Amino acid sequence: MGRGKKLLFEKEIDYQQRLIDRREIGYYRTPEFVAAYITKRMLEINPKGTSVLDPCCGKEELLNTFISKKLQIQGFDIIKYKKNYNIDFKTKDFIDYYSELKTENQLPLGYDYYIANPPYNCHEVNYIKDNKRKLMQIFSDVGVHNMYSMFISAIIDCAKKGAVIGIITSDSFLTARFHKKLREKILKQCAIHEITMCPKDLFAQQGADVRTSIILLQKGLEYQKKVRINNRQLSISEFKSVLNLNIESYNCYDLEAIILKNLEDNYEFILECPDEIKTIFNNVRLGDRYACVSGISTGNDKKYLSSKKEDPYTVPFYKNPAKNRFLANNFIYIHKDFLKLSDQIDNFIVRNKEMIFKPGITCSSMGVEFTAARLPEKCAFGVNANIICDDEEAWWLMAYLNSSLVTYMVRGVLIRSNMITSGYVSRIPLICFSSQDKYELTKLSKRAYSAVQAGKGYGNELNSINRIVYNAAHIAKDTEDMIELFNKSLIKNT
Numbered sequence: 001m002g003r004g005k006k007l008l009f010e011k012e013i014d015y016q017q018r019l020i021d022r023r024e025i026g027y028y029r030t031p032e033f034v035a036a037y038i039t040k041r042m043l044e045i046n047p048k049g050t051s052v053l054d055p056c057c058g059k060e061e062l063l064n065t066f067i068s069k070k071l072q073i074q075g076f077d078i079i080k081y082k083k084n085y086n087i088d089f090k091t092k093d094f095i096d097y098y099s100e101l102k103t104e105n106q107l108p109l110g111y112d113y114y115i116a117n118p119p120y121n122c123h124e125v126n127y128i129k130d131n132k133r134k135l136m137q138i139f140s141d142v143g144v145h146n147m148y149s150m151f152i153s154a155i156i157d158c159a160k161k162g163a164v165i166g167i168i169t170s171d172s173f174l175t176a177r178f179h180k181k182l183r184e185k186i187l188k189q190c191a192i193h194e195i196t197m198c199p200k201d202l203f204a205q206q207g208a209d210v211r212t213s214i215i216l217l218q219k220g221l222e223y224q225k226k227v228r229i230n231n232r233q234l235s236i237s238e239f240k241s242v243l244n245l246n247i248e249s250y251n252c253y254d255l256e257a258i259i260l261k262n263l264e265d266n267y268e269f270i271l272e273c274p275d276e277i278k279t280i281f282n283n284v285r286l287g288d289r290y291a292c293v294s295g296i297s298t299g300n301d302k303k304y305l306s307s308k309k310e311d312p313y314t315v316p317f318y319k320n321p322a323k324n325r326f327l328a329n330n331f332i333y334i335h336k337d338f339l340k341l342s343d344q345i346d347n348f349i350v351r352n353k354e355m356i357f358k359p360g361i362t363c364s365s366m367g368v369e370f371t372a373a374r375l376p377e378k379c380a381f382g383v384n385a386n387i388i389c390d391d392e393e394a395w396w397l398m399a400y401l402n403s404s405l406v407t408y409m410v411r412g413v414l415i416r417s418n419m420i421t422s423g424y425v426s427r428i429p430l431i432c433f434s435s436q437d438k439y440e441l442t443k444l445s446k447r448a449y450s451a452v453q454a455g456k457g458y459g460n461e462l463n464s465i466n467r468i469v470y471n472a473a474h475i476a477k478d479t480e481d482m483i484e485l486f487n488k489s490l491i492k493n494t
Contacts, residue, residue: 028203030061030117030168034214037243038166039065041216042113044247045193046164049112053158054087055094055151062115062166063087074111095147098154099138108160108219118151120170120210142182149173149182152215156189159219165190171197171213175415177423180266187267191223192216192255195269197232199239200492211416211494226252231272234492260413264427270413274479277409280429287426290397291388293355294422295381296338299347304335312336318362319382321373325402325462326445327452328362328373334380356380361387361398363425368418368490370410372401374449385425396433396441399448402462403469407490408483416494431473440468 039062043049052066057075059082066073073087076094101107128135128144135144142153148169155165173179174195186192194216203210211232228250233239251272260268260278264285270278286292296317298304306313313333321328335341342350350356362375365384374394375386389397400406406428415424433441444465448458470480486493 028117028120028206028210029058031202032061032064033240033243034168034198034202035062036065038062038115038168038214038216041194042115042164042166045216045218046112046162049164051111052113052115053109053111054115055097055155056116056118057087057089058117060086062117066113066115071113095135095138095150095154098158099134102138102157107157108163109158110160111158112163114155114159114163114165115167116151116155117168118148120146120148142185143178145178146170149179153182153185156185156217156219161220162223163219165215165217165219167215167217168198168212169215171211172417174213174269174271175413176417177266177415183267183269186217187259189221190217190219191221191225192227192258193218193223193225194228195258195271196228196230196242197271199233199236202236202239224255227255227258229253229258229271232493234489268414273413274476274482276473276475276479277405277413280409280431280473281413283429283431285426286387286428286430289430290360290393291352291355292422292426293352293386293388294383295351295356295386296334296342297347297349297351297383298334298338298341299345299349304338304341304348306333309333316376316379317382318373318375318379318384318386320365320367320384321362321371322364322367323369323371324373325371325452326373326398326448326458329452331379338380351383355386355388358388359391359394360389361394361401363387363401363420365421366419368411368494370401370407370420372398374398383421385420385422387425392442395445396438399441399445399465400431400433400469401428402448402465404466404483404487405469405473405475407487411490411494412486418494431469433468433472437468437472441465444468 051072052063052074054062054073054075057063057077060067060075063073063075067086075085075087075089076092076097078091078093080091132144139150139153142149144150152167152169159165173182194214196214198212198214200211202212230242230251233242258269258271260270260281262281265281305317312335314336315334315338316331317334318328318331322330324330339350339353342348357378357380359377360375361372362381363385364371375381387397409428410420410424414427444461448461451458451461
């Protein structure tokens with residue numbers, strides 16, 4: 001099941017001067033200042049440890065502080081990047097090693113510290129696909145979704161009580177629905193000492209467009225104290241300033257304050273979310289009032305969709321409004337016999353057939369901005385989220401969904417990525433609008449719709465919508481300012 005050495009051409013070089021495709025192996029070098037910070041914090045949490053394991057040690061970037069303190073250090077990696085290491089290095093696949101230990105009931109291990117920058121890349125999907133049956137047995141508690149989440153789960157299992165775990169990793173697991181079980185595992189077995197989000201461009205010079213965070217854990221719930229939290233900084237210089245703060249200046253929160261755990265939620269880690277917004281998540285959710293559904297995936301868009309309305313492509317099809325608010329002019333046309341085709345072709349799937357052709361609201365599925373536009377009657381829709389509701393409800397609800405508050409709740413709380421499915425949209429909390437609020441929102445929504453039709457802007461209408469929404473939600477001015485600042489740089493903040 002091992003992942004074997006890769007000798008493909010990219011930018012990394014092993015000790016024999018062979019070029020390695022970094023994307024294949026998922027190895028990205030941790031910047032020195034980040035490594036120094038992680039080890040400093042680990043030693044603050046437990047200054048008396050003597051032994052370290054880095055299960056994917058690369059070129060020892062994370063280990064310099066431990067090396068200088070002459071700790072006993074074990075390092076693994078599937079590639080030998082250096083001729084001589086300062087640690088006890090073994091060319092070993094950590095997942096295979098963990099599997100053997102687990103099978104032979106040899107866990108936990110005796111190390112005091114676990115430090116890692118686990119592999120994360122798109123190409124590991126082949127490794128997971130080829131070994132899925134065995135991996136599903138090994139990681140039955142958290143699932144098999146990507147390499148970095150398996151590494152985190154395995155490290156937790158390897159750790160003895162009191163062991164400190166320092167990781168810099170892709171942070172999609174903080175909110176992604178399919179990582180719910182991993183979040184639960186962390187919460188049930190570990191104290192969380194810190195979550196610090198890194199700037200989006202931290203690994204950009206190595207060709208990696210990946211959002212990462214520093215996570216500091218300790219095996220055992222009895223070690224739980226307040227949690228240091230740092231939201232994502234816009235630049236590396238700002239990030240360095242945060243890491244250089246004195247311990248007295250840390251932003252610390254009770255564990256309960258950083259977890260979203262209502263019945264509708266999935267134990268998402270929410271960072272520096274004001275209490276007044278977190279309280280809104282106690283409200284009724286959108287999916288409790290309205291059908292929030294996805295629709296058609298053709299399996300071959302080139303064959304069954306067309307940008308021109310000509311026979312047999314005659315049914316308007318809303319696939320993704322993208323950046324279009326209120327009115328989506330980017331619809332295309334689907335084959336008129338799509339229902340028959342779904343009966344004949346295995347991968348031509350029509351979900352929620354009873355909802356097709358009904359009016360409502362169509363929402364964006366890709367792109368960092370979250371947007372909502374009218375879904376007219378007698379139109380089909382794709383796998384993006386679509387809210388089925390009558391005309392009277394659709395106008396004010398669309399205004400609310402296009403508000404700055406909802407943008408923040410979606411991108412700052414529910415899912416910090418550039419994709420959103422109907423499941424997430426259905427969990428957007430509703431707020432209590434008066435009849436007058438709904439009347440005003442409806443009027444503003446229709447005006448914005450007409451402005452888009454006429455090729456004009458709708459900034460004034462959106463500002464007025466935001467004012468109504470903030471007032472109805474009882475949002476304080478400083479929280480408004482925080483939301484607007486977050487939304488101003490969505491790509492860098494999410």
